[in-house]
Each structure stands twice: as C-alpha cells, then as structure tokens.
Amino acid sequence: MLAMQTKRQPSFATPNGYTRIAIAFHWAIALLIVSGFTIGWIMTRIPGFTPEKLRYFSWHKWIGVTAFALALARILWRLTHEAPPLPPGMSAWQRTAANAVHGLLYLLMIAVPVTGYLYSSAANVPVVYLGLIPLPRIIDPNPEWKAILKTAHITLDYGLGVLVLAHVAAALKHQWIDRDKLLARMIPFLK
Amino acid sequence: MKASFYRYMLAAFAAAAMAAAGVAHAQVDAAKSSIVATSKQMNVPVDGKFTKFTAQISFDPAKPTAGSAQFTIDVASYDLGDKEYNQQVAGKDWFDAKTYPSATFVSSAIAPAGGNKYNVSGKLTIKGKSQNVVVPVTVTQQGATQVFDGALPIKRSAFDVGTGEWKDTSVVADDVTIKFHIVAAAKKG
Numbered sequence: 001m002l003a004m005q006t007k008r009q010p011s012f013a014t015p016n017g018y019t020r021i022a023i024a025f026h027w028a029i030a031l032l033i034v035s036g037f038t039i040g041w042i043m044t045r046i047p048g049f050t051p052e053k054l055r056y057f058s059w060h061k062w063i064g065v066t067a068f069a070l071a072l073a074r075i076l077w078r079l080t081h082e083a084p085p086l087p088p089g090m091s092a093w094q095r096t097a098a099n100a101v102h103g104l105l106y107l108l109m110i111a112v113p114v115t116g117y118l119y120s121s122a123a124n125v126p127v128v129y130l131g132l133i134p135l136p137r138i139i140d141p142n143p144e145w146k147a148i149l150k151t152a153h154i155t156l157d158y159g160l161g162v163l164v165l166a167h168v169a170a171a172l173k174h175q176w177i178d179r180d181k182l183l184a185r186m187i188p189f190l191k
Numbered sequence: 192m193k194a195s196f197y198r199y200m201l202a203a204f205a206a207a208a209m210a211a212a213g214v215a216h217a218q219v220d221a222a223k224s225s226i227v228a229t230s231k232q233m234n235v236p237v238d239g240k241f242t243k244f245t246a247q248i249s250f251d252p253a254k255p256t257a258g259s260a261q262f263t264i265d266v267a268s269y270d271l272g273d274k275e276y277n278q279q280v281a282g283k284d285w286f287d288a289k290t291y292p293s294a295t296f297v298s299s300a301i302a303p304a305g306g307n308k309y310n311v312s313g314k315l316t317i318k319g320k321s322q323n324v325v326v327p328v329t330v331t332q333q334g335a336t337q338v339f340d341g342a343l344p345i346k347r348s349a350f351d352v353g354t355g356e357w358k359d360t361s362v363v364a365d366d367v368t369i370k371f372h373i374v375a376a377a378k379k380g
Contacts (some may be wrong), residue, residue, distance in 0.1 A: 048275060048278075051362040054363070055233065058233040059231070071337065123273070124238060127235070128233070128234045128235045131235075143270065
C-alpha cells in the first residue's frame with residue numbers, strides 16, 4: 001500500500017521530476033510540431049491546388065493555432081513551476097547548449113505559429129479554427145508582407161526542425177551513452 | 192456565330208441611337224469600382240477580385256424602371272492573390288476561360304424596393320450557363336457620381352464552376368457571394 005503510493009507521480013515538481021502537467025504539455029506540443037511540420041511539408045509540395053491541398057492547409061493552421069495556445073500556457077506553467085535541474089554529470093558547455101536549445105525551442109514554439117498566422121492574414125486567407133471559429137485578421141492583405149512572412153515562416157520552421165532534432169539527439173545521448181536516466185523524467189514509464 | 196453577330200449589330204445600333212438621342216449614360220470608373228466573388232474554403236471566406244470588366248449603366252433615380260445595366264466580366268482576371276491559383280481557377284474545372292472568356296449580366300427590369308434600394312432582375316451568364324437572378328442594389332448619389340452597391344448570393348454548381356473533384360462541396364462550398372461596388376459618373380453618352 002505504502003509502496004504503491006510512493007510510486008505515484010506527484011502532481012507537483014520534485015527535485016528529480018517534471019510535473020504531470022509539464023509532461024503533458026511536452027508531449028502534446030511535440031505531437032503538434034511533428035504533425036504540423038509533416039502536413040506543411042506535404043501540402044507545399046502539391047502543385048497547383050486540389051481539394052486535399054486546401055484541406056491540409058486548414059488542418060495545418062488548426063494545428064498551429066492549437067500549438068500556439070498550448071505553448072503560451074506551457075510557458076506560463078514553466079515560469080511558475082521550476083523544472084528539475086540538469087543531471088550533475090554535464091560539463092559547462094553542455095549546460096549552456098542545453099539551456100540555449102531549450103530557450104530557442106520555446107521561442108520558436110511561439111514564433112513559428114505567429115509568422116504562419118500573419119502570413120495567412122497577409123495572403124488574405126483568414127483562419128477559421130476547426131472550421132468553426134473565425135479568428136481575427138491581425139494584419140491587412142499585403143503582397144510584400146506576404147512574401148516576407150512566407151520566407152520567415154519557412155526559415156523558422158526549418159530552424160525549429162533542426163532544434164527538435166538536436167533536442168532528440170541529446171536526449172538519446174543521455175539515454176544510451178551517459179545512461180543517466182534523464183529521459184525517464186519525460187517518459188515516466190521508462191522507470 | 193450569326194446570332195452573336197446580329198446581337199453585335201443590334202448593340203452597336205442601340206449605342207448609336209442612344210448617342211444620337213443624348214441619353215444619360217453613366218461612365219463607370221473602373222479604378223474605383225470592384226467586383227469581388229467570395230467563396231468559402233473549409234468555412235474560410237476567400238476573396239477573389241475580377242480586375243477586368245466593363246459595364247454600361249443607365250440609371251435615373253427619377254425614372255428607375257427605365258434604367259438598365261449590362262456587365263461583361265473577364266473571368267480570366269479573377270485574382271486570388273496567387274499566380275498559380277489564378278491560373279488554376281481560369282482552367283477547365285473552374286471558369287474555363289478559354290472557352291468562356293466572359294461572364295455577363297444583362298438587366299431586364301428594375302423595381303424600386305424602398306428608399307434608395309432597387310431590385311434589378313436580369314440574366315446572369317457564367318461559363319455559358321444562364322440563370323435569372325434578382326440583384327438587390329443600393330444606389331447612392333453623390334453629386335454627379337452614382338454609386339451602386341450590392342451582393343448577390345449564387346450557387347457555383349448552377350454554373351458548373353468547379354467540376355470533377357471540385358464538385359464535392361465539403362472543401363469549397365457551393366455558396367458564393369458576388370459583391371460589387373460600382374462608381375459611375377453620370378455623363379452624356
């Protein structure tokens with residue numbers, strides 16, 4: 001009985017773990033980033049326009065809006081709930097790199113959907129969330145801004161892609177090379 | 192061919208007759224006027240503008256029923272703000288601009304609908320398909336300038352606009368709204 005209770009995930013941060021909410025945010029946003037990127041990749045390679053392409057564009061935007069809202073909530077959560085410390089075995093440069101990658105990931109979690117949303121506004125295509133809720137057009141249609149925001153969105157997308165790969169590679173290095181059980185903090189059933 | 196030649200001659204004759212009679216004829220200011228067709232893609236309103244059209248309007252608020260309006264719209268000029276999309280929309284599945292370069296509206300009757308509102312009946316032809324429509328128009332007179340505003344809801348399927356895989360209206364809805372803002376300077380023709 002006592003053993004079972006100690007095994008349960010605490011809902012608040014412990015020195016060695018993330019809160020359940022933080023874990024949920026992490027995986028929900030991870031899923032949205034991967035699906036948003038994949039759909040974005042596919043849809044922009046469909047020539048001309050087809051019903052599938054238009055459908056993918058809508059889905060892509062819904063994913064982006066969801067990711068943006070979750071990222072805001074996540075950042076708020078992160079600011080009010082301390083994350084567990086990095087494992088002691090890490091060198092100074094590794095710590096700096098880890099902090100930099102995490103900071104940039106948060107930045108791009110916001111910047112990627114924001115540039116995408118503004119690009120959509122500039123292209124005169126408003127976003128109707130889930131096909132139900134019309135969202136405000138933040139900037140007026142403008143061909144020059146459309147071109148700039150398109151480039152910005154795509155560049156930041158690839159930037160986010162590179163950061164995600166670096167993040168995953170580092171996590172796997174911790175798991176398989178350092179064997180410091182770092183990954184289990186984000187994947188509780190690995191314990 | 193013969194019929195259209197005949198129509199041409201008739202129009203030319205009518206124009207000449209009107210010119211001779213000095214009938215008040217509005218001169219449409221293309222730069223200030225616009226015709227926008229808004230479709231809904233997955234519930235997202237998407238505007239496209241017909242950048243080339245000509246219009247002959249003759250309207251006297253004192254004798255509204257004697258007025259008339261005739262529009263010829265270059266469908267290949269439909270601008271969605273993206274070159275690739277514009278080409279596609281001019282293609283066979285949509286406007287088929289090669290076979291049907293223009294859409295037309297020819298009024299048959301104008302009925303006052305209270306205040307400065309009028310119902311303009313007429314024939315709308317897009318992609319060779321005609322429909323009788325009633326267009327609600329609001330007219331504002333500013334000095335010598337007349338402004339005609341209105342919106343006409345149509346079904347794209349009635350004109351075969353969007354065939355093949357686009358017949359399915361779950362992505363691009365059947366309902367399309369044609370919104371117009373026509374600025375005309377009343378001028379002796």
